[in-house]
Amino acid sequence: MIIIPDVHGRSFWRKAINDYLGKEPIIFLGDYLDPYPYEGITPAEAFKVFHEIIDIKKTSLEAVTLLLGNHDLHYLNAAMEGGRLDYSRKDLIINVITENSSLFRIAASATIGNKIYLFTHAGVKEGWLQKHKEELGNPTSAEIVNRLNAMWLDTNQRPLLLQMLADVPYSRWGNSPYGSPVWNDVDDIDDSQEEVPGFVQVFGHTQQMTAPVIGKHFMCLDVRCTFKISDDNELIKCG
Numbered sequence: 001m002i003i004i005p006d007v008h009g010r011s012f013w014r015k016a017i018n019d020y021l022g023k024e025p026i027i028f029l030g031d032y033l034d035p036y037p038y039e040g041i042t043p044a045e046a047f048k049v050f051h052e053i054i055d056i057k058k059t060s061l062e063a064v065t066l067l068l069g070n071h072d073l074h075y076l077n078a079a080m081e082g083g084r085l086d087y088s089r090k091d092l093i094i095n096v097i098t099e100n101s102s103l104f105r106i107a108a109s110a111t112i113g114n115k116i117y118l119f120t121h122a123g124v125k126e127g128w129l130q131k132h133k134e135e136l137g138n139p140t141s142a143e144i145v146n147r148l149n150a151m152w153l154d155t156n157q158r159p160l161l162l163q164m165l166a167d168v169p170y171s172r173w174g175n176s177p178y179g180s181p182v183w184n185d186v187d188d189i190d191d192s193q194e195e196v197p198g199f200v201q202v203f204g205h206t207q208q209m210t211a212p213v214i215g216k217h218f219m220c221l222d223v224r225c226t227f228k229i230s231d232d233n234e235l236i237k238c239g
Contacts, residue, residue: 001024001025001026001027001110001112001117001228001229002016002020002024002025002026002027002226002227002228002238003027003029003119003202003221003226003227003228003229004016004026004027004028004029004226005029005204005221005222005223005224005225005226005227006029006030006031006069006071006204006205006207006222006224007028007031007032007046007049007053008031008032008033008034008035008036008039008041008046008071009032009033009035009039009041009042009043009045009046009047009049009050010035010039010041010049010224011049012224012225012226012239013028013053013226013239015226015239016226016238016239017056019238019239020228020238021056021060021063021064022060022063024228025063025064025065025110026063026064026065027064027065027066027067027108027110027119028053028064028065028066028067029067029069029119029120029121029202029203029204029205029221029222030066030067030068030069030070030071030072030121030182030204030205031069031070031071031072031121031204031205032046032049032050032053032069032071032072033046033047033050033071033072033075033086033093034046034071034083034084034085034086035084036084037084043086043088043089044089046086047086047089047092047093050093050096051096053066054066054096054100054103057103058103061103065105065108065119066103066104066105067104067105067106067107067108067119067120067121068097068104068105068106068121068152068182069121069122069182069204069205070082070121070122070165070182070183070205071084071085072097072104073162073165073182075090075093075094075097076094076097076098076162077162077163077165077166079163079166080162080165080166080168080183101152101153101155101158102153104152105148105149105152106120106148106149106151106152106161106165106181106182107119107120107124107144107145107148107149107181108120108145109145109199112229112230112231112233113230113231113232113233114233115200115233116198116199116200117199117200117201117202117229118144118145118196118199118200118201118202119201119202119203120181120182120201120203121181121182121203121204121205122179122180122181122182122183122184122185122203122204122205122206123181123184123186123188123189123195123201123203123205123218123220124144124181124184124195124196124201125178125179125184125188125189125190125195126190126195126196127177127178128167128178128179128180128181129144129196131167131178132164135151135160135164136148136151141196141197141198141199142198144196148161148181164180165180165181165182165183166180166183167179167180167183168180168183169183169184169185169188171184171185171187171188172185181203182205183205184203184205185205185206186203186205186206186213186218186220187206189201189203189215189217189218189220191215191216191217191218193217194217195217195218199217200217200218200219201217201218201219202218202219202221202229203218203219203220203221203222204220204221204222205220205222206220206222207222207223207224208220208222208223209223210223211223212227212235214235219235225237225239226238226239
């Protein structure tokens with residue numbers, strides 16, 4: 001599995017596409033938009049990159065998974081709006097996401113070697129699942145991915161899902177004790193136990209300057225490079 005963390009208009013992911021597309025499954029962890037000003041990438045450039053990634057998905061539907069992050073979903077729900085939102089292209093971005101909604105997911109899972117991995121933008125907390133168990137149908141661990149994605153793909157349930165995903169934790173200056181799978185800080189994920197039993201969680205969202213944060217039950221990979229999880233469950237930097 002090739003894992004591409006937060007893009008924010010950057011180009012680091014292209015080498016992985018060139019090297020692995022059609023050979024290994026590839027998953028983007030979300031946050032395609034809203035570049036950091038100090039990196040010299042303009043919002044217009046990030047918007048162009050977003051289109052490029054969507055086009056790759058369209059030509060490789062089974063090979064590429066596109067997750068959504070808070071910097072994508074906050075265009076759809078004002079309650080989620082955070083810093084760097086591109087107000088000048090907001091309507092365009094809303095149209096792109098909604099018109100291509102079937103190409104995106106909120107969560108994904110994969111069995112690699114002897115472990116099962118749960119991929120989201122920011123990690124899933126048990127407390128958040130308990131808070132929203134009625135809306136989610138009180139899912140088992142194995143059902144979480146399907147329930148989240150089903151709500152996203154159902155245009156009638158999507159507004160409720162967006163409301164649920166707007167749970168911003170205290171660590172991100174929000175008002176919720178349990179952040180949603182697109183808003184948790186890495187420090188919100190309790191590594192003393194499996195937040196979602198049976199899974200190793202893989203996410204981005206909390207930018208690290210030099211190296212990923214690896215725990216017993218999670219991997220936070222937002223370090224502006226691509227990673228591979230090998231068949232023997234080794235995490236390898238590959239670009």
